[in-house]
Amino acid sequence: MKHSLKWGALGLCAYVVFLLIKLPAVQVLGNLSLPPNIKLQGVKGTIWNGQAMNATVQGLPVSNIQWTLEFWPLLMGKISANISAGNIRQADAIAFLGDVSFSSDRIQLTDVQAYLPTNLMISLVPLPFPVNAQGRFKVQVTELDYGQSCQALKGNGQWLNAKVAGVEGMIDLGNFTADMVCENNNIQLSVKEPNSFGLTANATIPANFKFSVSGRFKPATNLPAEVHQAAQFFGNQDAQGYYTIKF
Structure with a gap:
């Protein structure tokens, strides 16, 4: 019985980890209170490695936003990610690359x-x-x-x-x-x-x-x-x- 419970608990943990890894970005961001000056559109991918086709940041248009989200800062209530956006070769558009962390x-x-x-x-x-x-x-x-x-x-x-x-x-x-x-x-x-x-x-x-x-x-x-x-x-x-x- 204990052996079965052990394997059941391990299976449940593996399932939860799998759900977290595959957590869709669109579902999370749809329920997240982003700063009022940030709006995202066309979100896809996972919350850990996602993409937004378009965004408005402080009234400025930004396209092709991609991010890689870190896990451990989330435990402290902070979002920390490496973010890239736009195309550095496109002179008439905003381009961005760097590490960003923010809380409320x-x-x-x-x-x-x-x-x-x-x-x-x-x-x-x-x-x-x-x-x-x-x-x-x-x-x-x-x-x-x-x-x-x-x-x-x-x-x-x-x-x-x-x-x-x-x-x-x-x-x-x-x-x-x-x-x-x-x-x-x-x-x-x-x-x-x-x-x-x-x-x-x-x-x-x-x-x-x-x-x-x-x-x-x-x-x-x-x-x-x-x-x-x-x-x-x-x-x-x-x-x-x-x-x-x-x-």
Whole structure:
């Protein structure tokens, strides 16, 4: 009798393990309270190795999300996974690769690399006039710890092959680089010279993602006249020839 119970218990355990391994992602995620700014569509595969055809993250469209979920963090109420999304070769789409952990009120990123289309990101910035821009933003995050606010951040960003539309075509601006840190519990991006715009600026990104930017710039003399004319929308130059940015 004991022998039969032993084998029955082992069989039951094996069955439970099998169910856990094959647990469909669509069933689990359908009953999971994801952060309100994350929506998934076309979910398939298992919860451990799954895929979502499309997603919306903070209002931004992301395609072909794939993940590998770790088991042990689940015992502590935390989801931890290696996630990839998009196609790094597709310049007009978001691409992402890195390790992500989150609970109900906290998200952590480790060794993340992301590419973001310029036109999509520019649309989120409250510029004083419409700008048609090209290129890609490249973001590398070594560490991010974000709860209700920014707790820790180490990373950098680049605007690669930056271009803006002019009367006679696209105007090449080169590359821009920014450092990323936490400051006063907000994400802070700092751009410094040298660059073709003579731009030095700090961008603050609070929890509601309503950007604020302050700084100054002085377009290089070799840029087209229309660039210098457009710069006048920002007001008068100071004694050093710089325009002030604040919005």
